[in-house]
Amino acid sequence: xxxxxxxxxxxxxxxxxxxxxxxxxxxxxxxxxxxxxxxxxxxxxxxxxxxxxxxxxxxxxxxxxxxxxxxxxxxxxxxxxxxxxxxxxxxxxxxxxxxxxxxxxxxxxxxxxxxxxxxxxxxxxxxxxxxxxxxxxxxxxxxxxxxxxxxxxxxxxxxxxxxxxxxxxxxxxxxxxxxxxxxxxxxxxxxxxxxxxxxxxxxxxxxxxxxxxxxxxxxxxxxxxxxxxxxxxxxxxxxx
Amino acid sequence: xxxxxxxxxxxxxxxxxxxxxxxxxxxxxxxxxxxxxxxxxxxxxxxxxxxxxxxxxxxxxxxxxxxxxxxxxxxxxxxxxxxxxxxxxxxxxxxxxxxxxxxxxxxxxxxxxxxxxxxxxxxxxxxxxxxxxxxxxxxxxxxxxxxxxxxxxxxxxxxxxxx
Numbered sequence: 001x002x003x004x005x006x007x008x009x010x011x012x013x014x015x016x017x018x019x020x021x022x023x024x025x026x027x028x029x030x031x032x033x034x035x036x037x038x039x040x041x042x043x044x045x046x047x048x049x050x051x052x053x054x055x056x057x058x059x060x061x062x063x064x065x066x067x068x069x070x071x072x073x074x075x076x077x078x079x080x081x082x083x084x085x086x087x088x089x090x091x092x093x094x095x096x097x098x099x100x101x102x103x104x105x106x107x108x109x110x111x112x113x114x115x116x117x118x119x120x121x122x123x124x125x126x127x128x129x130x131x132x133x134x135x136x137x138x139x140x141x142x143x144x145x146x147x148x149x150x151x152x153x154x155x156x157x158x159x160x161x162x163x164x165x166x167x168x169x170x171x172x173x174x175x176x177x178x179x180x181x182x183x184x185x186x187x188x189x190x191x192x193x194x195x196x197x198x199x200x201x202x203x204x205x206x207x208x209x210x211x212x213x214x215x216x217x218x219x220x221x222x223x224x225x226x227x228x229x230x231x232x233x234x235x236x237x238x239x240x
Numbered sequence: 241x242x243x244x245x246x247x248x249x250x251x252x253x254x255x256x257x258x259x260x261x262x263x264x265x266x267x268x269x270x271x272x273x274x275x276x277x278x279x280x281x282x283x284x285x286x287x288x289x290x291x292x293x294x295x296x297x298x299x300x301x302x303x304x305x306x307x308x309x310x311x312x313x314x315x316x317x318x319x320x321x322x323x324x325x326x327x328x329x330x331x332x333x334x335x336x337x338x339x340x341x342x343x344x345x346x347x348x349x350x351x352x353x354x355x356x357x358x359x360x361x362x363x364x365x366x367x368x369x370x371x372x373x374x375x376x377x378x379x380x381x382x383x384x385x386x387x388x389x390x391x392x393x394x395x396x397x398x399x400x401x402x403x
Binding site: 004005006008009012015016019020023024027028031032035036038039042043045046048049052053055056059060062063066067069070073077118121124125126127128129130132133134135136137138139140155157159162164165166167168169171172173174175176177179180229230231232233235 | 249251252253255256258259262263266267270271273274275277278281282284285288290291292294295298299301302305306308309312313315316318319320322323325326327329330331332333334336337340341343344348349350351352353354355356357358366367368369391392393
């Protein structure tokens with residue numbers, strides 16, 4: 001009788017419930033949970049695989065779009081260095097001097113005889129990453145030169161197609177008015193004069209004719225030439 | 241007097257055996273449930289192929305692609321910004337050239353020099369007559385720095401700045 005304690009009778013229900021819970025917990029943790037975790041892991045993996053697959057597709061589409069954009073940009077925007085820019089300037093004049101340092105590019109270009117020296121502005125309007133500090137036109141001794149002082153920034157680029165061109169002024173003429181001409185009269189045939197200009201350059205002129213780019217003959221009176229320049233000033237020169 | 245000791249001992253033994261039987265029964269029941277669940281889950285797991293390696297590989301390639309995309313995107317943005325800067329540059333140059341527009345109203349003139357910097361443009365020019373300067377349309381402010389009445393032309397130095 002004493003080999004079976006009394007508490008078994010008293011707590012039978014409690015024992016059974018506890019046993020049920022312990023066995024459930026034990027089997028759950030030992031058998032079911034690892035398998036369930038493995039199954040959930042596989043489901044998560046599959047889900048992630050789907051997400052990664054769609055991500056890969058989206059990335060590829062984005063990559064193709066970007067590649068197309070880059071290809072478009074790369075064909076229209078080129079890296080620019082001082083020598084390439086000098087070559088561009090050389091198409092609009094004679095580059096006489098190029099100085100290129102890390103923080104400054106200087107160009108000296110002869111634009112004598114160029115139809116529009118202001119074309120440099122249009123050219124520089126196609127450049128990015130280059131701070132234009134000074135553009136200096138000088139006209140002396142029948143030569144016109146441009147000195148450009150530019151400050152390169154991190155990346156200097158040449159844009160082949162400018163979206164909006166720079167409107168350059170036209171009709172502005174460079175160059176100093178020449179001195180009053182001093183021709184030597186060789187002969188006179190009525191209104192027509194045979195004159196020697198400078199060193200043995202003989203030409204026929206009459207009133208109204210341009211002697212050179214600056215002066216034209218107004219009249220010849222009393223052995224004196226009367227000239228008028230393109231600015232409207234007149235001069236009287238005694239025939240030598 | 242009635243002796244119930246023997247009866248009580250038998251009752252406790254019966255209850256003990258009953259309890260053990262139920263414990264075994266519960267264990268077997270729960271074991272079979274656990275086994276069924278395990279079999280079912282194993283079957284489900286077998287239906288799902290192991291894609292860990294593939295997932296890892298795909299993730300690595302995606303990450304590499306994403307890094308490449310970031311670089312490309314930054315470059316595209318840099319180029320787009322470059323276009324913007326170039327357009328600003330064009331506008332600035334147009335604005336600098338626009339300072340010369342009043343000079344176009346002067347009539348006959350000869351330009352001797354132009355010094356164009358970011359804030360102002362200084363020009364030296366030859367004019368036939370000083371009164372031509374009155375014809376300058378004052379869209380933008382200008383200052384006559386010097387006048388040199390020459391024999392064949394008046395040389396004036398004018399400073400033009402943005403309005």
